[in-house]
Amino acid sequence: MHFSAALSLQSGAQIRDYALSFETYGVLNANKSNAVLICHALNASHHVAGVYAGQHRSEGWWDNMIGPGKSLDTEKFFVIGVNNLGSCFGSTGPMHTSPDTGRPYGADFPVVTVEDWVNAQALLLDALGIATLAAVMGGSLGGMQALSWTLQYPQRVRHAVVVASAPNLTAENIAFNEVARRAIVTDPDFHGGHFYDRGVIPKRGLRIARMIGHITYLSDDVMNEKFGRQLRDALQLGEGANYLYSTQEVEFQIESYLRHQGDKFAEYFDANTYLLITRALDYFDPARDHGGDLSLALARATSKFLLVSFTTDWRFAPKRSREIVKALLDNRRDVSYAEIDAPHGHDAFLLDDARYLGLVRSYFDGILKEITA
Amino acid sequence: MHFSAALSLQSGAQIRDYALSFETYGVLNANKSNAVLICHALNASHHVAGVYAGQHRSEGWWDNMIGPGKSLDTEKFFVIGVNNLGSCFGSTGPMHTSPDTGRPYGADFPVVTVEDWVNAQALLLDALGIATLAAVMGGSLGGMQALSWTLQYPQRVRHAVVVASAPNLTAENIAFNEVARRAIVTDPDFHGGHFYDRGVIPKRGLRIARMIGHITYLSDDVMNEKFGRQLRDALQLGEGANYLYSTQEVEFQIESYLRHQGDKFAEYFDANTYLLITRALDYFDPARDHGGDLSLALARATSKFLLVSFTTDWRFAPKRSREIVKALLDNRRDVSYAEIDAPHGHDAFLLDDARYLGLVRSYFDGILKEITA
Numbered sequence: 001m002h003f004s005a006a007l008s009l010q011s012g013a014q015i016r017d018y019a020l021s022f023e024t025y026g027v028l029n030a031n032k033s034n035a036v037l038i039c040h041a042l043n044a045s046h047h048v049a050g051v052y053a054g055q056h057r058s059e060g061w062w063d064n065m066i067g068p069g070k071s072l073d074t075e076k077f078f079v080i081g082v083n084n085l086g087s088c089f090g091s092t093g094p095m096h097t098s099p100d101t102g103r104p105y106g107a108d109f110p111v112v113t114v115e116d117w118v119n120a121q122a123l124l125l126d127a128l129g130i131a132t133l134a135a136v137m138g139g140s141l142g143g144m145q146a147l148s149w150t151l152q153y154p155q156r157v158r159h160a161v162v163v164a165s166a167p168n169l170t171a172e173n174i175a176f177n178e179v180a181r182r183a184i185v186t187d188p189d190f191h192g193g194h195f196y197d198r199g200v201i202p203k204r205g206l207r208i209a210r211m212i213g214h215i216t217y218l219s220d221d222v223m224n225e226k227f228g229r230q231l232r233d234a235l236q237l238g239e240g241a242n243y244l245y246s247t248q249e250v251e252f253q254i255e256s257y258l259r260h261q262g263d264k265f266a267e268y269f270d271a272n273t274y275l276l277i278t279r280a281l282d283y284f285d286p287a288r289d290h291g292g293d294l295s296l297a298l299a300r301a302t303s304k305f306l307l308v309s310f311t312t313d314w315r316f317a318p319k320r321s322r323e324i325v326k327a328l329l330d331n332r333r334d335v336s337y338a339e340i341d342a343p344h345g346h347d348a349f350l351l352d353d354a355r356y357l358g359l360v361r362s363y364f365d366g367i368l369k370e371i372t373a
Numbered sequence: 374m375h376f377s378a379a380l381s382l383q384s385g386a387q388i389r390d391y392a393l394s395f396e397t398y399g400v401l402n403a404n405k406s407n408a409v410l411i412c413h414a415l416n417a418s419h420h421v422a423g424v425y426a427g428q429h430r431s432e433g434w435w436d437n438m439i440g441p442g443k444s445l446d447t448e449k450f451f452v453i454g455v456n457n458l459g460s461c462f463g464s465t466g467p468m469h470t471s472p473d474t475g476r477p478y479g480a481d482f483p484v485v486t487v488e489d490w491v492n493a494q495a496l497l498l499d500a501l502g503i504a505t506l507a508a509v510m511g512g513s514l515g516g517m518q519a520l521s522w523t524l525q526y527p528q529r530v531r532h533a534v535v536v537a538s539a540p541n542l543t544a545e546n547i548a549f550n551e552v553a554r555r556a557i558v559t560d561p562d563f564h565g566g567h568f569y570d571r572g573v574i575p576k577r578g579l580r581i582a583r584m585i586g587h588i589t590y591l592s593d594d595v596m597n598e599k600f601g602r603q604l605r606d607a608l609q610l611g612e613g614a615n616y617l618y619s620t621q622e623v624e625f626q627i628e629s630y631l632r633h634q635g636d637k638f639a640e641y642f643d644a645n646t647y648l649l650i651t652r653a654l655d656y657f658d659p660a661r662d663h664g665g666d667l668s669l670a671l672a673r674a675t676s677k678f679l680l681v682s683f684t685t686d687w688r689f690a691p692k693r694s695r696e697i698v699k700a701l702l703d704n705r706r707d708v709s710y711a712e713i714d715a716p717h718g719h720d721a722f723l724l725d726d727a728r729y730l731g732l733v734r735s736y737f738d739g740i741l742k743e744i745t746a
Contacts, residue, residue, distance in 0.1 A: 011618035111618040171596040171627045178628045179584040185621055186577045188561055204559040211552045223544035245384035245484040247648035248558055254544045255551045275620035
């Protein structure tokens with residue numbers, strides 16, 4: 001969907017002549033009451049469910065959650081996935097040509113915030129003729145967008161499903177983001193963010209950024225279970241294998257896993273997008289304009305809420321979700337909260353867990369009854 | 374102290390014509406029974422206590438713990454600090470000339486292990502005429518060396534004081550080390566570890582490595598307390614300050630802190646040393662030769678033990694110290710264990726904490742009674 005009118009951003013900048021990539025699943029009902037918007041996190045897109053015909057391994061990133069007969073049932077709901085501004089999966093981003101300069105935006109792409117994304121998503125819904133969402137749903141950074149929807153457009157959201165999220169980042173969260181950004185920015189191939197027309201990509205930095213990210217997505221427990229101290233090719237080498245005694249070669253399987261994740265990521269993810277999206281995470285803090293009082297900040301929200309967290313998630317720990325729950329309860333809002341005992345850390349929100357998927361299914365069953373009542 | 378005889382390393386390699394930098398504090402008593410060896414961790418040296426005359430801010434790295442009248446009292450004990458092989462504070466390391474090639478070792482410096490360091494330390498004690506240590510003491514990686522002393526030279530150690538340590542690294546620990554190493558190795562200025570004769574230093578990589586390290590040394594709590602979400606120059610800007618909306622400039626104080634730590638470190642720490650020391654951490658695993666059974670591995674130890682851990686240390690969590698305690702108790706060894714409720718994370722082992730310092734003082738009072746009995 002192309003938008004020619006300028007969008008005013010929180011920074012004071014504007015962006016014009018931009019496009020949003022989106023996908024829809026299912027059918028919008030006659031009174032347009034069954035629309036559900038899915039918001040994505042760092043490394044995801046508008047392609048939330050289903051597969052592309054003839055394309056191997058093209059499942060949407062939340063395909064275990066969303067589809068015909070699934071927890072969010074696309075035979076009953078009209079589901080919309082949208083790629084955010086500044087991302088690198090179709091919507092206008094740093095690799096696209098700026099209408100002002102005729103060259104790729106690069107590092108001059110305006111800094112976008114969660115609030116900006118929500119505003120852009122609202123314009124997309126306007127264009128689709130959808131006044132009110134049955135629900136907005138997201139995990140991690142996507143959960144922040146879902147929460148922000150209830151503050152920016154309270155009348156347009158019946159329900160918000162906020163999974164593995166937080167009311168803002170801690171200093172430690174920001175610290176990990178900053179190290180990843182420094183790895184990218186100080187890669188000589190970054191060229192101040194204007195690397196596109198030089199024919200290079202700051203892959204070294206992207207690899208490091210992704211490796212750091214992966215450590216924080218997993219729990220210590222699941223890392224020990226999956227990799228432990230196993231040596232590379234442990235199966236082939238057997239238990240008695242000796243160390244290589246090398247500082248640069250892969251010695252442990254966890255190293256091999258991380259390097260592989262870094263290499264894959266650097267092949268397709270945009271460096272400027274990484275900076276933009278981690279910065280949007282850093283900036284999100286709805287309590288900031290209310291003297292740090294989250295209860296005051298959430299007073300504007302009128303929708304109903306489901307919050308979900310995972311016990312071993314140390315990136316967005318359960319206590320952060322509980323802060324949101326408490327602030328909503330302070331405002332006497334309708335909140336359901338589940339803390340799922342899962343070993344997988346932050347990644348759990350994307351994985352199959354019968355209790356988690358069942359819970360979301362029940363919640364959407366309730367929404368369906370409400371909108372068809 | 375110079376050593377011309379070749380030292381056989383665990384890897385099968387040898388190192389010859391090497392030197393160990395060391396300092397001593399206090400006086401060795403007549404029967405040579407009051408010697409205490411201090412082992413250092415990643416970023417430390419033989420300079421454990423005191424100051425260098427006329428040098429501002431030259432306190433030893435454990436000066437709050439060790440000195441006249443302090444917990445480890447140098448008026449009563451003869452304390453030895455030694456810089457490990459491969460380090461960059463005086464002992465032979467990658468920046469020194471290899472006797473085989475006549476050029477700096479660089480990345481060809483042999484991989485050294487905790488066991489190798491202990492063997493080298495034992496040779497230093499031989500040269501000093503010290504047969505038996507009243508105690509060996511270290512924190513973090515230094516604690517691993519103290520533990521290893523009790524296994525490699527059980528008859529030469531009366532007491533081991535093992536602080537904030539672990540019987541091996543977890544997959545997550547190795548993962549953080551590996552990301553830091555990759556940041557260094559993929560810095561174009563690393564030149565495969567042979568950067569000395571090119572007049573460059575892989576500072577970009579060193580900065581990233583140090584930033585990652587610093588995140589893991591602190592607890593989430595203390596980071597939030599010290600920095601939280603405060604903006605740069607918050608005092609000057611006041612509470613109403615707006616974001617800069619920049620992905621590359623410093624926005625939050627935690628970013629400023631980490632960048633400063635990275636910059637400082639890159640000025641003085643050697644890149645090859647960083648690889649070697651993190652690898653020594655990765656490799657340490659005394660249970661490995663005993664089918665992973667730590668109790669079997671520690672059966673060789675005959676000394677008495679004090680183990681200390683800190684509640685908010687997530688790098689070397691208390692449960693890792695408890696694994697050592699359990700394995701020692703399985704062997705009916707004499708073990709004291711303290712889990713100190715401290716907010717500072719892994720860094721706590723270097724900081725002032727009255728209970729911690731008092732505990733170590735009491736323990737050394739006991740040792741003194743024993744050796745003077």
